[in-house]
Amino acid sequence: MCGIIGYCGQKPAVPIILEALKRLEYRGYDSAGIACLCDGKLLIEKDAGKVDEIIRKRSLADVPGNVAIGHTRWATHGAVTQVNAHPHSDCSGSAAVVHNGIIENSEQLRQELTRMGHRFTSETDTEVIPHLLEDEIKNGLSLEQAVLNIAPKLEGSYAFLVASLNDPGKIIGTRRNNPLVVGIDAPDYYVSSDALAFSPYTNQVMSLEDNEVVVLAAGKVEFFDARGNKLVKQARQLDHTWTENHKGSYQHFMLKEIMEQAQVLDQTIHQDEKTFNTIALDILRARQVIITACGSSRYAALVGRYLFSRVGKRFCDVVMASEFGYFADSVDKNTVVIAVSQSGETADVVDGVKAARAAEAQVISIINRPNSILADLSHQVIHLNCGPEMAVAATKSFLSQLAIFYLLSFAMVNAFEEAAAKLTDLSSELTRVLDWNKSELIRLSRTLKDKSDFYYIARGINFAIASEGALKLKEISYIHAEGMPAGELKHGTLALIGPGTPVVVVCPADYTFSETLSNAIEAKTRGAYIIGVSDRESDVYDSWIKIPQVDELLYPMVAVVPLHLLAYYLAINRGCDPDRPRNLAKSVTVK
Numbered sequence: 001m002c003g004i005i006g007y008c009g010q011k012p013a014v015p016i017i018l019e020a021l022k023r024l025e026y027r028g029y030d031s032a033g034i035a036c037l038c039d040g041k042l043l044i045e046k047d048a049g050k051v052d053e054i055i056r057k058r059s060l061a062d063v064p065g066n067v068a069i070g071h072t073r074w075a076t077h078g079a080v081t082q083v084n085a086h087p088h089s090d091c092s093g094s095a096a097v098v099h100n101g102i103i104e105n106s107e108q109l110r111q112e113l114t115r116m117g118h119r120f121t122s123e124t125d126t127e128v129i130p131h132l133l134e135d136e137i138k139n140g141l142s143l144e145q146a147v148l149n150i151a152p153k154l155e156g157s158y159a160f161l162v163a164s165l166n167d168p169g170k171i172i173g174t175r176r177n178n179p180l181v182v183g184i185d186a187p188d189y190y191v192s193s194d195a196l197a198f199s200p201y202t203n204q205v206m207s208l209e210d211n212e213v214v215v216l217a218a219g220k221v222e223f224f225d226a227r228g229n230k231l232v233k234q235a236r237q238l239d240h241t242w243t244e245n246h247k248g249s250y251q252h253f254m255l256k257e258i259m260e261q262a263q264v265l266d267q268t269i270h271q272d273e274k275t276f277n278t279i280a281l282d283i284l285r286a287r288q289v290i291i292t293a294c295g296s297s298r299y300a301a302l303v304g305r306y307l308f309s310r311v312g313k314r315f316c317d318v319v320m321a322s323e324f325g326y327f328a329d330s331v332d333k334n335t336v337v338i339a340v341s342q343s344g345e346t347a348d349v350v351d352g353v354k355a356a357r358a359a360e361a362q363v364i365s366i367i368n369r370p371n372s373i374l375a376d377l378s379h380q381v382i383h384l385n386c387g388p389e390m391a392v393a394a395t396k397s398f399l400s401q402l403a404i405f406y407l408l409s410f411a412m413v414n415a416f417e418e419a420a421a422k423l424t425d426l427s428s429e430l431t432r433v434l435d436w437n438k439s440e441l442i443r444l445s446r447t448l449k450d451k452s453d454f455y456y457i458a459r460g461i462n463f464a465i466a467s468e469g470a471l472k473l474k475e476i477s478y479i480h481a482e483g484m485p486a487g488e489l490k491h492g493t494l495a496l497i498g499p500g501t502p503v504v505v506v507c508p509a510d511y512t513f514s515e516t517l518s519n520a521i522e523a524k525t526r527g528a529y530i531i532g533v534s535d536r537e538s539d540v541y542d543s544w545i546k547i548p549q550v551d552e553l554l555y556p557m558v559a560v561v562p563l564h565l566l567a568y569y570l571a572i573n574r575g576c577d578p579d580r581p582r583n584l585a586k587s588v589t590v591k
């Protein structure tokens with residue numbers, strides 16, 4: 001969940017690192033820091049806060065030197081403080097380490113190292129790494145050999161970078177179960193959790209496998225396996241669309257990502273029909289199909305479940321990835337597991353997929369970020385092609401996931417092209433839904449910004465859209481919200497509805513309309529303020545969010561867009577930063 005970056009080359013390193021940290025902030029933004037090697041000195045600057053604040057506070061921009069590493073943090077071990085921010089150093093202050101992941105045996109290592117005389121200054125798991133390296137270097141090992149020697153002692157997941165006065169022109173990196181990618185633009189070299197960090201400079205990359213080590217040095221880059229054998233790697237080119245991440249004229253990435261959904265849908269539809277037909281056949285032939293995902297990706301999967309059942313006549317289950325392991329007993333080689341993840345690196349999903357692979361299941365992934373850990377673990381991969389999503393809240397990737405499930409379900413009945421054509425027609429409807437509702441959503445967000453609870457209800461294929469709307473509201477505006485099947489309201493939650501309680505009712509004029517409206521009336525009778533998301537007007541609504549009439553299996557796509565926008569405006573009206581919600585990060589790489 002943290003972002004790490006290293007640069008070694010001929011340019012001034014620190015400005016490159018600072019810019020990269022801003023691009024990596026989606027991975028964590030509670031603290032940040034840099035370490036720079038210059039004139040025989042190791043300079044470490046770090047603090048709690050966002051990258052821009054720290055740059056200003058510590059006047060970082062003018063620090064000289066051509067070798068530097070940096071870190072942006074999402075705290076796991078140790079509070080959000082200046083001391084716990086990365087880089088971390090050893091007792092002598094000669095090495096600096098930035099780390100993404102969790103060292104699970106850090107407590108035990110810390111005790112051993114303390115007994116041996118090491119002094120710790122932070123509460124982090126990371127700090128064991130520089131102290132372990134210190135001992136190896138004292139024994140005369142080179143920095144890369146020291147990294148190779150300590151790696152087997154570390155349990156858990158990591159990607160870390162080291163810069164040291166003992167070998168000043170170098171940066172050493174290694175990884176296990178966390179991403180690390182090298183950017184090549186000889187004689188300049190970059191290494192980071194995400195190629196996005198160095199995307200303005202190069203799209204030529206080389207990836208590291210688990211336990212491999214990379215050494216960036218003046219004018220060269222070298223790779224080694226876990227035994228220290230030299231490896232030869234070929235650079236590959238990243239798709240340039242993945243590197244664009246400007247806000248443009250928008251105030252926030254989230255707003256831009258909501259607004260660009262019509263275009264995103266067009267990109268997502270460009271898929272290989274043959275691959276879809278093959279995967280659809282695998283799904284139909286399997287003994288059982290399980291979809292696993294977290295958060296918004298799981299809600300997209302729940303829509304997918306309805307589509308599979310309705311179109312493909314194929315029942316499947318959706319299991320929360322953090323719970324998947326507890327069902328692993330029933331997974332076998334006749335099971336198809338579909339993993340859905342925007343980032344492709346969510347730890348719970350990765351773990352579930354590993355369990356599925358161990359049980360010999362066939363794994364299909366639906367991913368946005370290219371070259372992810374999940375892609376490497378899967379037999380087949382479907383890419384969302386919706387470009388980098390920078391806001392922590394998923395919006396355009398959610399829509400793309402819905403489109404993929406729509407295409408897959410139609411592929412089950414040999415109707416991929418029909419589905420692609422319907423999705424093509426839908427993109428103009430998405431623009432329309434934004435135009436129609438913008439001012440009403442702004443009005444609503446002003447009126448309702450001080451409400452403490454929201455409820456979202458819907459039925460059938462639209463139920464997961466209610467959950468998605470509620471999740472988005474909680475995540476970025478910090479208002480408590482619950483989404484549920486409308487029929488469940490009367491089984492307990494209705495007790496919480498009182499005068500003025502906002503209830504968002506997703507009730508398109510489809511097979512769910514009448515029953516959902518009845519549930520809305522039950523809430524209104526108790527005084528609820530009803531926000532109807534529908535193509536059919538009704539007196540029951542206190543506010544009508546109008547959506548266009550579309551094919552009934554496409555309603556989730558037109559209904560979710562205004563819900564994302566409502567959450568956005570509520571966040572803005574409450575003074576929250578929708579792109580960087582508190583306590584959260586875009587890539588959740590811890591369990």
Ligand code: AGP
Binds near residue numbers: 472585
């Ligand atoms: C969505 O707005 C959230 N940020 C979150 O629930 C997210 O969908 C979840 O963490 C899963 O991420 P993934 O799709 O990258 O696996």
